[in-house]
Amino acid sequence: MSTSPIPSVIELVQAGVKFKVGDKNSSLLDVTFKHGVMTIPPRFVWEDTEYLNRSLISFEQCDPSKDFKITSYAKLFDDLIKTSQDVDFLKDKGILGLYLSAEDAASIFKRLYRDASVGAFLYSDLYREVNAYCRQPCNRWRAMLKRDYFSNPWAITSLMVAFLILVFTFSQTLYSVLSYYKSPS
Numbered sequence: 001m002s003t004s005p006i007p008s009v010i011e012l013v014q015a016g017v018k019f020k021v022g023d024k025n026s027s028l029l030d031v032t033f034k035h036g037v038m039t040i041p042p043r044f045v046w047e048d049t050e051y052l053n054r055s056l057i058s059f060e061q062c063d064p065s066k067d068f069k070i071t072s073y074a075k076l077f078d079d080l081i082k083t084s085q086d087v088d089f090l091k092d093k094g095i096l097g098l099y100l101s102a103e104d105a106a107s108i109f110k111r112l113y114r115d116a117s118v119g120a121f122l123y124s125d126l127y128r129e130v131n132a133y134c135r136q137p138c139n140r141w142r143a144m145l146k147r148d149y150f151s152n153p154w155a156i157t158s159l160m161v162a163f164l165i166l167v168f169t170f171s172q173t174l175y176s177v178l179s180y181y182k183s184p185s
Contacts, residue, residue: 003127005079007134009086012038015134016143021094029069029122031076033129036139040090046099050108057116064119071113072122078113081106 007015022030022041032039056070081087084102087109091098098105121127133139149159 003121003124004131006127006130007079008082009080009089010083012080012130012134013089014140014143014147016139017130017133019090019093019095029073031073031123031126033126033133036133038130040095042095042097044097044099045105045108050111053112057112061116067122068118068120069122071116071118074109074112074116075118075121076123076126077109081109 006012009019013019016036017033018037020037020039022032022039024042026041028041028043030039030041053070053074057074060066060068060071081090084106087096087098087102087105090096091102096105149155
């Protein structure tokens with residue numbers, strides 16, 4: 001696979017990517033990224049998730065005629081989930097349903113892709129789009145502005161008051177300078 005990995009969920013959120021739960025009737029593999037929104041169908045994680053997925057990945061690895069869909073999916077989640085914070089975020093969005101702790105779920109996703117390789121990576125276009133989106137600094141700045149300055153009404157109000165004070169200070173300075181040069185003496 002020649003595609004560079006994508007950042008984790010928390011890093012993507014800091015870069016301005018939004019996460020949306022996909023259609024529950026669609027395939028688990030229908031992960032999309034459009035206009036800064038990653039849509040992931042919901043899935044549940046329980047104790048047997050690792051064994052089931054590892055068996056499917058082993059089957060794909062043994063049969064070269066298979067198209068590495070499950071292995072690609074495991075690689076995607078291996079890149080997306082690095083810590084329990086990533087799992088908690090996806091759980092809060094309704095993308096992951098957990099029947100175990102966030103730490104256990106994170107360790108399951110980290111182990112899924114171990115010792116596997118992907119021939120034809122299913123999500124190579126998605127990876128390119130996400131990485132291109134994350135490389136644009138304006139997306140990260142916009143996300144930081146929303147998170148830090150527009151997160152609640154008081155923050156918005158204080159920002160507007162600070163802007164007004166700056167405008168009034170500038171106008172007072174301008175009028176003082178103009179009155180100095182226009183004085184009759």
